[in-house]
Amino acid sequence: MATIELAGISLDLWEGGTGRPLLFLHGAGGFRADHPFLGLLGEHRRITAPSHPGFGASSLPDWIDRPEDIAHVYLNLLDRLGPEPIDLIACSLGGWIGAELTSMVPEKFGKLIFVAPVGVKLGSRDTLDIPDIFALPAATIEKLLYHQPERFRADPSKLTDQELTIMLRNRETTALLTWEPYMHNPKLRHRLRRVTNPALFLRGEHDGLIAADYMDGYAKLLPNARTMTLPDAGHVPQVEQPEAFVKAAIAFLNGEA
Amino acid sequence: MKAWHFSETAYHLLPPAETYESIRVSLPNRHYDPRIGADLYHRYLDEWLLAEDEGLDIMLNEHHQTATCVDPAAPLMLAVLARQSHKARLLILGNPIANRRQPIRVAEEMAMIDVLSRGRLEAGFVRGVPYEISPANSNPMRMNEREFEALDMIVKAWTNHDGPVSFEGRFFHARQINIWPRPYQTPHPPIWISTTSPAGAARVGTRGYVQATFLTGFDGTKQIFDSYRRAWREAGRGDSVPEDRLAYAALVYTGETEAEAHAGAEKLLWYVTSNKVPPHFASPPGYVPVEAGVKMLRGAEHPLSAFAKAASVEAAIKAGIMMAGTPDQVVKQIRAVYDHVGGFGHLLNMGQAGFLEHDETVKGIRMFAREVFPRLQEFRA
Numbered sequence: 001m002a003t004i005e006l007a008g009i010s011l012d013l014w015e016g017g018t019g020r021p022l023l024f025l026h027g028a029g030g031f032r033a034d035h036p037f038l039g040l041l042g043e044h045r046r047i048t049a050p051s052h053p054g055f056g057a058s059s060l061p062d063w064i065d066r067p068e069d070i071a072h073v074y075l076n077l078l079d080r081l082g083p084e085p086i087d088l089i090a091c092s093l094g095g096w097i098g099a100e101l102t103s104m105v106p107e108k109f110g111k112l113i114f115v116a117p118v119g120v121k122l123g124s125r126d127t128l129d130i131p132d133i134f135a136l137p138a139a140t141i142e143k144l145l146y147h148q149p150e151r152f153r154a155d156p157s158k159l160t161d162q163e164l165t166i167m168l169r170n171r172e173t174t175a176l177l178t179w180e181p182y183m184h185n186p187k188l189r190h191r192l193r194r195v196t197n198p199a200l201f202l203r204g205e206h207d208g209l210i211a212a213d214y215m216d217g218y219a220k221l222l223p224n225a226r227t228m229t230l231p232d233a234g235h236v237p238q239v240e241q242p243e244a245f246v247k248a249a250i251a252f253l254n255g256e257a
Numbered sequence: 258m259k260a261w262h263f264s265e266t267a268y269h270l271l272p273p274a275e276t277y278e279s280i281r282v283s284l285p286n287r288h289y290d291p292r293i294g295a296d297l298y299h300r301y302l303d304e305w306l307l308a309e310d311e312g313l314d315i316m317l318n319e320h321h322q323t324a325t326c327v328d329p330a331a332p333l334m335l336a337v338l339a340r341q342s343h344k345a346r347l348l349i350l351g352n353p354i355a356n357r358r359q360p361i362r363v364a365e366e367m368a369m370i371d372v373l374s375r376g377r378l379e380a381g382f383v384r385g386v387p388y389e390i391s392p393a394n395s396n397p398m399r400m401n402e403r404e405f406e407a408l409d410m411i412v413k414a415w416t417n418h419d420g421p422v423s424f425e426g427r428f429f430h431a432r433q434i435n436i437w438p439r440p441y442q443t444p445h446p447p448i449w450i451s452t453t454s455p456a457g458a459a460r461v462g463t464r465g466y467v468q469a470t471f472l473t474g475f476d477g478t479k480q481i482f483d484s485y486r487r488a489w490r491e492a493g494r495g496d497s498v499p500e501d502r503l504a505y506a507a508l509v510y511t512g513e514t515e516a517e518a519h520a521g522a523e524k525l526l527w528y529v530t531s532n533k534v535p536p537h538f539a540s541p542p543g544y545v546p547v548e549a550g551v552k553m554l555r556g557a558e559h560p561l562s563a564f565a566k567a568a569s570v571e572a573a574i575k576a577g578i579m580m581a582g583t584p585d586q587v588v589k590q591i592r593a594v595y596d597h598v599g600g601f602g603h604l605l606n607m608g609q610a611g612f613l614e615h616d617e618t619v620k621g622i623r624m625f626a627r628e629v630f631p632r633l634q635e636f637r638a
């Protein structure tokens with residue numbers, strides 16, 4: 001993990017793997033370099049993965065309070081990565097940032113994969129599109145996140161202070177970014193029509209946060225997007241089903257699927 | 258020493274606690290009978306007015322979506338008291354300005370009450386407890402920043418008398434600030450801020466506002482007051498901090514006998530024991546600093562939950578969050594906290610809570626006002 005200065009922010013940046021370049025935008029849980037899917041993905045792609053401002057050890061300037069702000073920061077990152085269009089995998093909250101970013105500069109991107117993204121409001125004003133994760137018990141949240149929650153339960157007593165600090169910072173920054181309007185930018189859906197890149201919207205079959213209807217509706221906002229569901233996975237299929245996830249992602253990115 | 262009668266105007270007639278998840282935020286209001294609620298409002302107002310007759314001042318506060326405090330618009334309750342009382346100081350502690358969207362509206366409400374009461378308002382401001390986040394849909398991050406920016410804007414609105422001025426902050430904006438009425442008191446009503454942390458107290462001490470703290474017990478209160486005094490001195494406000502800058506809130510019940518007092522105190526303890534709140538409402542992300550959050554994950558106490566362990570009258574007295582007994586005993590208990598924390602000038606008496614009935618409340622107020630309160634005037638730190 002390297003630290004770079006970007007737009008006045010001290011940013012954690014992980015790079016690994018070989019192949020054509022790919023930008024990976026993590027979700028609300030933060031970036032973990034030890035997730036097996038990264039190694040599998042790195043066999044096919046050169047991955048650049050920032051920890052978003054306020055996540056990991058990346059600093060959080062006081063002007064940032066929405067995912068759109070982070071997309072503006074990442075315009076600087078794209079400049080730094082060079083003129084060649086880059087493929088994108090963006091998960092959950094990172095999917096929102098990715099949607100904002102691609103709506104700003106679609107020409108800077110090749111193919112796009114959105115994994116269980118949040119960021120738009122599609123349903124009625126009387127019903128939340130995404131359950132209120134800040135008003136639910138932890139035992140409920142883990143069931144919404146995972147097909148097999150018992151495999152991913154963290155025991156705070158086994159984590160270092162630094163790991164706990166990162167966990168809490170990630171949670172704080174998620175609250176800051178997503179609080180209101182909850183998990184969406186009302187303007188984003190109207191900005192996505194210019195994102196004509198080939199796009200894949202992917203979710204785990206048991207995702208309790210992103211409903212199938214929500215993802216289908218989100219995908220329809222992009223002119224050239226399709227959807228896919230991975231079995232035996234929840235909200236983070238890349239973690240729960242790394243092999244199947246990477247296989248599907250590479251098939252799409254390489255144009256085989 | 259001033260003493261303030263305080264009630265959270267609870268609606269205590271609830272189903273068994275095991276039948277609901279939380280007394281705050283999510284408890285369905287079908288459990289609230291507005292006919293009973295009306296009687297309770299009138300009763301609690303009567304008790305404040307009676308406290309005034311006995312020479313005490315009046316304090317109230319605001320919470321939302323909770324049976325523990327059915328006063329979600331404290332300025333409305335205070336407006337009633339501004340009209341019906343005639344001599345007591347009127348303390349609202351306070352306006353949850355980190356969660357209010359329009360600071361100027363708050364400035365206007367407070368100015369109205371100050372005028373209506375002919376200058377008896379003490380204007381308190383709070384960040385708001387964690388459970389206020391969801392009812393207000395308010396971001397739990399950067400609350401301190403919002404609170405103090407809103408307060409600066411309010412003071413500006415109160416103290417400007419020469420036509421519109423503007424304010425463009427990080428969170429709040431107004432281009433034509435020119436409130437009518439302006440406050441009765443000059444330059445503005447006294448400002449109070451409540452906090453339960455030393456870091457918060459330092460912010461208040463720097464500014465010299467009145468610092469109040471709630472049920473923080475012997476050591477917690479000492480840390481908070483010491484932090485205030487340090488910040489006061491470092492800001493160049495002088496070596497000694499006037500006692501009227503510091504306030505402590507406790508559960509108080511005075512009886513003719515110890516047995517009578519403890520029976521009343523037992524009912525007051527409802528305030529502590531009824532506070533059933535699950536972690537997702539009690540610990541929203543960002544409410545406490547990350548370092549404090551790490552310590553809590555390692556088993557440290559939630560800063561607001563220290564009092565929850567004081568689930569008996571004896572334990573609560575020992576912790577310094579309750580004063581209950583005969584007049585002699587209550588004077589002694591207050592003195593113990595007073596000496597331990599280096600003195601304070603305001604005792605905020607939660608003299609009514611839960612199942613403490615009207616006649617019991619009245620008796621407790623009278624016993625305190627007549628037999629205890631005069632003796633507090635001799636206290637010197």
